[in-house]
Amino acid sequence: MATEAKQTLIGFTNRANLPCVSKVQTIIKNASSLAVGRVATKAMSLVFLGFVARKLGEEGFGRFSTAMALVGFVEILPGYIARPFIIRHVAREMEKSGRFLAGVIGTNVALSIALFVALYFVTPLLNYPPDTDAAVLLLAASLLFSSITNSYHAVFTGFERMERSAMLDVANS
Numbered sequence: 352m353a354t355e356a357k358q359t360l361i362g363f364t365n366r367a368n369l370p371c372v373s374k375v376q377t378i379i380k381n382a383s384s385l386a387v388g389r390v391a392t393k394a395m396s397l398v399f400l401g402f403v404a405r406k407l408g409e410e411g412f413g414r415f416s417t418a419m420a421l422v423g424f425v426e427i428l429p430g431y432i433a434r435p436f437i438i439r440h441v442a443r444e445m446e447k448s449g450r451f452l453a454g455v456i457g458t459n460v461a462l463s464i465a466l467f468v469a470l471y472f473v474t475p476l477l478n479y480p481p482d483t484d485a486a487v488l489l490l491a492a493s494l495l496f497s498s499i500t501n502s503y504h505a506v507f508t509g510f511e512r513m514e515r516s517a518m519l520d521v522a523n524s
Contacts (some may be wrong), residue, residue: 381513388517418486429462429498434505443507459498
């Protein structure tokens with residue numbers, strides 16, 4: 352029963368429980384999953400940005416792009432700092448993946464909240480128009496979800512389950 356509870360995170364708790372698949376098959380499956388996921392994500396982004404550009408017009412889209420750039424810059428901190436740590440430790444000790452994930456999600460959530468608060472106070476000092484300030488805060492609210500999904504991406508990578516990472520990418524976009 353305890354083993355079943357551990358298996359709910361990814362489906363496998365250690366390499367002994369992984370299905371017998373050759374390394375070549377795993378590489379092909381993971382590479383093709385990531386490629387399909389990236390193509391789908393890029394296509395959805397292209398459609399979304401085309402729609403937003405048409406609806407907002409030149410000036411509105413410029414403000415939206417400014418907000419995206421500012422939030423994208425601060426997203427680096429919670430999104431990617433812990434990623435190598437999780438991948439390395441999950442690949443080494445799969446049975447402890449839940450503990451690693453919980454710790455990193457907690458840290459990333461706290462960091463995302465701190466960054467949102469920082470943007471809340473810093474953005475008005477940049478003298479952007481009010482709608483740009485609102486767009487920055489709206490996009491900054493997504494930092495929380497983004498930091499959690501990036502933590503799961505790292506765990507899926509540690510388990511060599513790129514198809515789940517790709518599905519998460521598509522759902523996240």
